[in-house]
Amino acid sequence: MHKAVVTHNGVSKQKFLNNYQLYQEGWDTLAQARFWQDVIDLTHDSMIVNVASIRKPLMKVATSQWHCLTETEKNSYKQNLCIYNSMDENTNIFVTSGKKFFFEYKKVLPLISRSLPVFEALEVDPWFAQAILVIESPGKTEARSYVGARGPFQLMPYVAKQYGLVVSKYRDDRTDLEKSAAGAAKLIKNICLPYARKMLDEKGIAYNEKDLWFRLFTLHIYHAGAGNVAAVINKINPTEGGMDLIRTMWRTEAAGFKNESQNYSQIALASLINFDRLLSQHKDTVFMIQGDRLLDLYAKKQTKPTDTLAYLNNCLSAYECDLVDGAVPFQYFVEKTARVRKEIEKYNIQHGYATGYLAINESERLHQLGNELMYKRKFNEAIEVFQLGIEKNPIAPATYDSLGRAYRLIGNHDLAIKYAKKSKEVIQNPGAFLKLKP
Known part of the structure; x- marks a missing residue:
């Protein structure tokens, strides 16, 4: 299927794949x-307490509160939950933090459209390109895992070299989308698919390579390696494939096939569902910048909000999310949010509301936005946001302190010390930081 993708600098037609099997066969209901x-939809400040074996959510907790507990307190908390929910007190309970910051689906859109033809040219099912890109460090072409995998397809160094990519101190082709896609396609074609067929043939299991369960099975080999998948299959000793086999793999450990490996195809399903949701929000169009969509509707009077101020504040929130998601550059964000704030000011004046609080409100929002960018390790963008916040409200000590932390994290110790001092000075003498108007 093709979609019109609207970005801050134009519209382009991009190709994606339909995941109809996922819904026809009920994978989305698992x-x-x-x-x-x-x-994936949950922010990093929250966690879901869940039953590990079936991923049944029990409750949500604040990340900060959970990390304040001792290990003894955490264990006691889990045992009490088991008792309350009439479960065996030895039930394995996991506490899983929100991953919204990690899954940047909007940034994956152009990568998928460019990768599909690479897989097709090498006669490899392009479904794997789309699936891997929405799972493995989505939108982060430079990402490196703790085991050394790197790039949009998270290839290990030895695998990349085996398929012709250069990986050295001075050059790493794994960060090149087309080269990385070709390496991944060759890995699937030469290793993953042959081993998937071999394992299933040895068990006498019939399969169709276009079936979703077979694709997920192959994905497990891509992620965990053929040896670990063979170990778990030998332990299960299945006689049939299908959804039941994949679900049994989720509950079975063998060799190096443990929790992270079990999660892989579960996350694949969730990511594909969430990605489909992004693609289908507005029929044949995908708006990369939600702030623009909302503001354009307002400007063209195609929407009549019952609460205009709430609607305009939603526009600001949308632009903030767009910046955090990497959908817009900083200067574009500044120009567009300034336009929204002018609309807010105009509305307030028309209705006799006070406007003096707007600069303080903007400063507070910018401080929170900067901290979100810091969490995503987007330090340079965070610095620009904190600087803008200080411009709007020069007597905000927390913003000076955050700016100092951001500079420290990029290695600029002089500016880190400078702004840490300013944070203390503005508390002691805020008047010195105010620009007096003539």
């Missing part, structure tokens, strides 16, 4: 898929 959808 508890594990729904659980990971919730996790």
Whole structure:
């Protein structure tokens, strides 16, 4: 299917794949898929307490509160939950933090459209390109895992070199989308698919390579390696494939096939569902910048909000999310949010509301936005946001302090010390930081 993708600098037609099997066969109704959808939609300041074996959510807790507990208190908390929910007190309970910050689906859109033809040219099912890109460090072409995998397809160094990519101190082709896509396609074609066929043939299991369960099975080999998947299959000793086999793999450990490996196809399903949701929000069009969509509707009077101020504040929130998601550059964000704030000011004046609080309100929002960018390790963008916040409200000590932390994290210790001092000075003498108008 093709979609018109609207960005800050134009409109382009991009190709994506339909995941109809996922819904026809009921994969979207599985508890594990729904659980990971919730996790992906959840911000990092919250966690879901859940039953590990079936990923049944029990409750949500604040991340800060959970981390304040001792290990003894955490264990006691879990045992009490088991008792309250009439479960065996030895039930394995996980506490899973929100992953919304990690899954940047909007940034994946152009990567998928460019990767599909690479897989097709190498005669590899392009479904794997789309699936891997929405799972493995989505939108982060430079990402490196703790085991050394890197790039949009998270290839290990030895795998990349095996398929012709250069990986050295001075050059790493794994960060090149087309080269990385070709390496991943060759890995699937030469290793993953042959081993998937071999394992299933040895068990006498019939399969169609276009079936979703077979694709998920192959994905497990891509992620965990053929040896670990063979170990779990030998332990299960299945006689049939299908959804039941995949679900049994989710509950079975063998060799290196443990929790992270079990989660992989669960997260794949959740990611594909969430990605489909992004693609289908506005029929044949995908708006990369939700702030623009809302503001354009308002400017063209195509919407008549019952609460204009709430609607305009939603526009600001949308632009803030767009910046955090990497959908817009900083200067574009500044120009567009300034336009929204002018609309807010105009509305307030027309209705006799006070406007003096707007600069303080903007400063507070910018401080919170900067901290969100810091959490996503977007330090340079955070610095620009904090600087803008200080411009709007020069007597905000928390913003000076956050700006100092941001500079420290990028290695600029002189500016880190400078703004840490300013944070203390503005508390002691705020008047010195106010620009007096003539």
